[in-house]
Amino acid sequence: MGIKRYTANADTTIVNAFKPSLEIRGTGSNMGEADVMEIFSIYGRQSVSSSNSTGSQELSRILVKFPMDGITTDRSNGVVPASGSVSFYLRLFNAKTSKTVPREFTLVARPVSGTSWQEGIGLDLEGYKDEVKGNTGANWISSSKGKPWGLVGGDYYTGSGDTYTQKFGTGLGNLEINITQLVEQWINGDYANYGVGVHLTASQEAYFSGSVAGTVGLASGNVLALPDGATESYYTKRFFARGTQFFFKKPVIEARWNSSRKDGRGDFMYSSSLAPAADNLNTLYLYNYVRGQLTDIPSVSTGAIYVKLYSGSAAPTGSNLLLHDSKYNVTGGHVATGIYSASLCLTAAATPLKNVFDVWHDDGVVEFFSGSIKPKLLLANQTVETPVHFLKITNLQDKYRENQSARMRLFVRNKFWSPTIYTKATQGVESSTIQSASYEVYRVLDGFTAIPYGTGSDLHTMLSYDVSGNYFDFDMSLLEPGYAYGVKFSFYDPALSTWLEQPYVFKFRVEDYEY
Helix, strand or coil: CCEEEEECCEEEEEECCECCCCCCECCCECCCCCCEEEEEEEECCCCCCCCCCCCCEEEEEEEEECCHHHHHHHHHCCCCCCCCCCEEEEEECECCCCCCCCCCEEEEEEEECCCCCCCCCCCCCCCCCCECCCCCCCCCCEEECCEECCCCCCCECCCHHHCEEEEECCCCCCEEEECHHHHHHHHHCCCCCCCEEEEECCCCCECECCCCCCCCCCCCCCCCCECCCECCCEEEEEEECCCCCCHHHCCEEEEECCCCCECHHHHCECCCCCCCHHHHCEEEEEECEECCEECCCCCCCCCCEEEEEEECCCCCECCCCCCHHHCCCEEEEEEECCEEEEEECCCCCCCCCCCEEEEEECCCCCEEEEEEECCECCCCCCCCCCCCEEEEECCCCCEEECCCEEEEEEEEEECCCCCCHHHHHHCCCCCCCCCCEEEEEEECCCCCEEECCCCCCCCCCECEEECCEEEEEEEHHHCCCCEEEEEEEEEEECCCCEEEECCCCEEEEEECCCC
């Protein structure tokens, strides 16, 4: 389960734009209850009498805040990995509008500094009629009732390390920015969590010299001095707010990490000169379940554990086998609660062993577990492989609850596998292990991609594998209940250096908790 989403708990739009009369600005207005948020920059709708300025400045910015208690609790409980093993992304989703949208622009996200702000209950994004006055809510002038910003338009950390940007070719895209450093600063308490402000970069927000005091229609201090700003307009970019009816369009911080575990017990290869050194290592896992719960071995805890290999037909016999680096034992380590791993390689004898047994112990007299392995020889081919697979999720249910997490097991075999009658009658079909496999989830009703393939740097939709084949864990709370969803898979083809989507779809439905 390499993905978690944390929905915003406050958002609003703040502006210094003119109301429809073009005489009074909406700087006291709040839009905290609107179902969309808006960013724009408009230059020159009103002429300005100044030696340094020829037109007016109108800006719109958005503020978004997220609940950090959910992230910190998940980290404490081991749901979200430690710092350095997870990435956090700020995600805002495009809202279509009939208005003109900007082109070739950059949005900046910065942490809000200094003080908390209030979401408010305003709705009007057109006439700016919902002024704060005695009500609660942030606006262009104040962060909350009676608390003016240090600088109109909001207070933000502006250091190079506090600035997160994304370039847009058109005004129709979603915002997705890696803000891992900022989230870790919130978790550690380096910064108080006042959320982020998102707006156009300084060179694209409208130019103004700052000489506005006494000018008709412009109250002194309501505009920002941007001597390097733009003299063209960028309007208007809209994102869905947390109040939207669309489940998948709400502002979120998305945590991504590679949660896959690659247990090579079912695909153990003898060491070969055909393979580089790293590929000759086989990683084995030990899962210590006590009354159904993964539990650390008391005498090992999070320390070292040791593994040795034996030959034998049905059980370990004789002396343990010599492993790589002229060792008879390898040292393993703690992966997660109750899970340990060790990596080793084994050279085949003149007559390769068909069965090998791994014994896990404490480097003393206590042996914790003995498992079995069927090593394989790595052979070169005279033709290019073009495998075609048959797939099935063996434990797929028709329905899942919205608060449920499910482990789905994928069975894979060569589609054109043709066993003899004897083979078919005497043994089960083993699942092939796919080294690099990823999943995607989409909504059946309209084809909307709820969880896209995560095959980039984070690999957050990678499948794990063990002796029984590939599997992945999925949190159903990521999906809107009341709909059917389909799961698709993509396998990496090293010969083509690309991912190939498999022609199979597996469907299930997510229901409310009460079903």
